[in-house]
Amino acid sequence: MLELSQRYCPNEKCRLYKVTGADNRINIRKRYGSDKRHILLYCRECGASFSDTTGTMLFRSHLKVEDIQKIIKLSTERASVRSISKELGISKDSICKMISKISLYCANLLSEMLQGLGLNESQLDELMLFLKKNDAMSRLRKRRNLKEEKKLGS
Numbered sequence: 468m469l470e471l472s473q474r475y476c477p478n479e480k481c482r483l484y485k486v487t488g489a490d491n492r493i494n495i496r497k498r499y500g501s502d503k504r505h506i507l508l509y510c511r512e513c514g515a516s517f518s519d520t521t522g523t524m525l526f527r528s529h530l531k532v533e534d535i536q537k538i539i540k541l542s543t544e545r546a547s548v549r550s551i552s553k554e555l556g557i558s559k560d561s562i563c564k565m566i567s568k569i570s571l572y573c574a575n576l577l578s579e580m581l582q583g584l585g586l587n588e589s590q591l592d593e594l595m596l597f598l599k600k601n602d603a604m605s606r607l608r609k610r611r612n613l614k615e616e617k618k619l620g621s
Contacts, residue, residue, distance in 0.1 A: 471491070471493050471494070471495070471508075472487060472488055472489060472491065473487055474487070474491065474493045474508060474519070475487050475491055475493070475522075476491065476492075476493065476510035476512065476513060476515060476517075477515070477517050477521050477522055478510065478513050478515040478517075480513065481510055481512055481513035481515065482512055482513070483510065483512045483513075491510075492510060492511035492512045493508050493509070493510055493511070494508065494509055494511060495507070495508060496508060496509045496516060505518060505519060505520070506518070506519040507519075523572075524565075524568045524569055524571075524572040528565065528568070530557065530561065530565060534555055534557060535565060535569075537551075537554075537555055538551060538555070538557075538562060538565050538566065538569075539569060541554070542566055542569075548562050548563055548566070
């Protein structure tokens with residue numbers, strides 16, 4: 468279900484630009500698309516119309532949400548673009564564009580989250596080094612466990 472309180476007007480000239488919650492004045496204008504899965508919203512303050520996917524990684528994407536979820540899952544499992552393309556029946560260019568959109572969206576989200584922590588640059592560097600070290604250690608533990616399992620299986 469679409470949460471209208473979480474949407475905001477994307478019009479920078481609007482008085483309620485990026486205002487969420489009960490104060491935003493966003494309404495549903497209509498559903499559109501061949502399967503009526505898209506929703507056209509409008510701002511009652513400035514009259515601007517916009518898609519329900521405006522400001523998300525799904526904006527102007529013709530892929531189904533299920534396919535995008537599969538792309539994310541397969542790419543995090545280190546599948547190649549070619550294998551993802553073959554499995555889903557989607558062109559390699561579309562896969563590359565979506566992976567690029569996803570990575571940009573994640574980078575922006577991480578940046579916003581880190582700004583909210585109020586850390587300076589050196590503290591952020593230390594945090595990133597800590598996370599990388601923990602990731603490397605978990606990979607090492609997994610390799611050791613696999614070797615031990617192979618020895619026990621032999």
